Amino acid sequence: MYKKFIQILQIIKSLLRNFLGAGKRQKFILTAVSSSLILFGVGYLLDKPSLYIAFFLGCFTIILLFLSVYKDLKNNFSPQIFILPFFYSLAFGLFYFLVPERLITRIAMTILYGFGLYSLLLSINIFIVSTIRTIALVSSGRTVSFIVTLLSYFFIANVVFSMHLNIYATLLLVFGFSFLFVLHSLWTHSLDSKFFSNVLWVLTISFCLLEIAFILWFWPLLPTIIALFLTGSFYITVGISEVWLGKRLFKNIMWEYIWVGSLVFALFIVFAFKE
Numbered sequence: 403m404y405k406k407f408i409q410i411l412q413i414i415k416s417l418l419r420n421f422l423g424a425g426k427r428q429k430f431i432l433t434a435v436s437s438s439l440i441l442f443g444v445g446y447l448l449d450k451p452s453l454y455i456a457f458f459l460g461c462f463t464i465i466l467l468f469l470s471v472y473k474d475l476k477n478n479f480s481p482q483i484f485i486l487p488f489f490y491s492l493a494f495g496l497f498y499f500l501v502p503e504r505l506i507t508r509i510a511m512t513i514l515y516g517f518g519l520y521s522l523l524l525s526i527n528i529f530i531v532s533t534i535r536t537i538a539l540v541s542s543g544r545t546v547s548f549i550v551t552l553l554s555y556f557f558i559a560n561v562v563f564s565m566h567l568n569i570y571a572t573l574l575l576v577f578g579f580s581f582l583f584v585l586h587s588l589w590t591h592s593l594d595s596k597f598f599s600n601v602l603w604v605l606t607i608s609f610c611l612l613e614i615a616f617i618l619w620f621w622p623l624l625p626t627i628i629a630l631f632l633t634g635s636f637y638i639t640v641g642i643s644e645v646w647l648g649k650r651l652f653k654n655i656m657w658e659y660i661w662v663g664s665l666v667f668a669l670f671i672v673f674a675f676k677e
Contacts (some may be wrong), residue, residue, distance in 0.1 A: 456495025
């Protein structure tokens, strides 16, 4: 038993040495591949969701992310970079068990997770570098990050409302993950190293989403529809806030959010009457 334990430690030590010796892009690839293998392996072995496994996957992701970029963070540490990678892995770890238990579906989800995680890590690296010097890829990084944020928000909201908790627990969870998602989204535009930068904006948007979740909790709808409407509300409120803070709130952009809001509301009404 002791010898096997020593052998496992030696294997882990060897893998860690190889990981630290790789280039930054190779580290991102290894992080995405290893996290995807953990997600698929756990999903294959278990038949029900586990908060502990999902939490472990999120922690595993941010640990590898830290090991990949710690040199760049020595003089410019921003804790916000760890929010979305953690919640992205947590969201997939929980939502993974809500999809049909078919092999092709699990493989497709795993590929989506791996590709999204790798794209997210590249975006995080862009944000880190842009705090040191100006680069032209910041806009692309923000777009990728926001898409991943919307996907993660939808998955977590779906899981929370699928658990059918009491209203107090549901609202507490919604406010908690909404606050962190909004905090990260606004940070991608300011890139301020202070953790609570734009805290008034973050609290205002989070309370708006909390009020929407409060109303939706009493509505007899499928969790997927509730999560979709809540994600649409997140997209509109955060999106408008980002363009406002960036002083880009022009007429054509405002109309874009009006059309999106109208579409989301119309779909919500259709499904509400169907129920």
